[in-house]
């Protein structure tokens with residue numbers, strides 16, 4: 672699932688259940704994808720690898736795969752959650768709860784870019800028949816559902832947010848989604864349609 676969707680959906684669910692912890696929930700929603708951002712930054716900005724090989728080769732190197740697996744590890748997040756519960760530290764509990772929800776949302780929508788959600792206990796990957804982005808694996812339907820879910824929950828999150836800056840960021844994400852969805856997934860006949868297949872990073 673796209674990282675901004677995790678931010679919006681996690682905040683809509685956990686922010687409603689536990690008001691007052693928006694910061695911890697937001698961090699927990701996006702932290703599992705931090706290794707992917709770091710990967711992209713390193714291979715593009717520092718190592719300057721060719722764009723075509725980034726998501727097909729470099730991303731699958733063991734070092735980066737382990738970093739991504741740590742970010743999406745449910746056992747490690749559960750350990751963190753239990754430690755925070757034991758210490759009575761609520762922001763930490765919400766952070767790890769949000770990270771677990773991130774993995775639960777990724778689990779059913781990753782095909783050949785599936786994460787190892789049980790790392791380090793197991794290297795098992797659930798190869799879902801559905802991909803959140805790949806048109807060869809129901810990507811258009813999955814993207815439509817994700818898009819509608821996000822749009823439906825934007826008003827809930829808007830009411831949860833207090834600062835005008837956060838509300839502005841949320842509005843910008845909603846507009847970006849609207850633009851991205853109509854550009855990549857709506858069946859508008861266009862001569863350049865075949866060259867517009869999205870190349871999403873696994874998030």
Ligand SMILES: [Zn+2]
Nearest residue numbers: 703704777874
């Ligand atoms: Zn993810």
